[in-house]
Amino acid sequence: MTPPGLAFIALSEKAWRMVESSKLPKYYFDLKKAREAKGKGTTPFTPAITLIIGLRESLRLIVEEGIDNVVARHARLARAMREAVEAMGLELFAERPANAVTAIKVPEGIDGVELVKRLRSAHGVTFAGGQERLKGKIVRVAHLGWMDELDVVTAAAALEMGLKEMGHPIEAGKGVATAVRSLAKDARGAVR
8 A cells, every 4th residue: 555665674694694794785775784773773864754654554554454354355356357357358467367456468459558548648547557578468457555446446447438449349338337246246256
């Protein structure tokens, strides 16, 4: 639920010995400086305070919802998006997709880079594109963080609209209706 840019590092005693003997040039990743500063109750450089505050709030929300509920929510959202994508006649990129993100193969004749731009500019919905060899070939929609049912329905609607506007033959509303039906089911697939 936090923006990118925050990372945690944990080292074993053996790794710390390697840090102590390392002669490699370093600046921000000088773990020796970080350890010394920690001993003084500070940091060697100005930390990304807004990310730390965001992390604290994210952890508070996770504790409030309960980790098992968070995992189940992500699974429901991912399942609904995957079912919507398949109902649209599109193909998932991953054979065994994770619940963190749904990667979708861009249909033949559609420019995936342009599709991502259109979804954001015309519909206000952010999808990520593919990178390197997959640039223009896939689009990705995330399910982690503070995502809810309406986010999935909105993503499905935007994808349908964007593809239709770009000339892809798609039955309007089919993916959205499938997502809504999927979201009405509990984790075992029973209608709630």
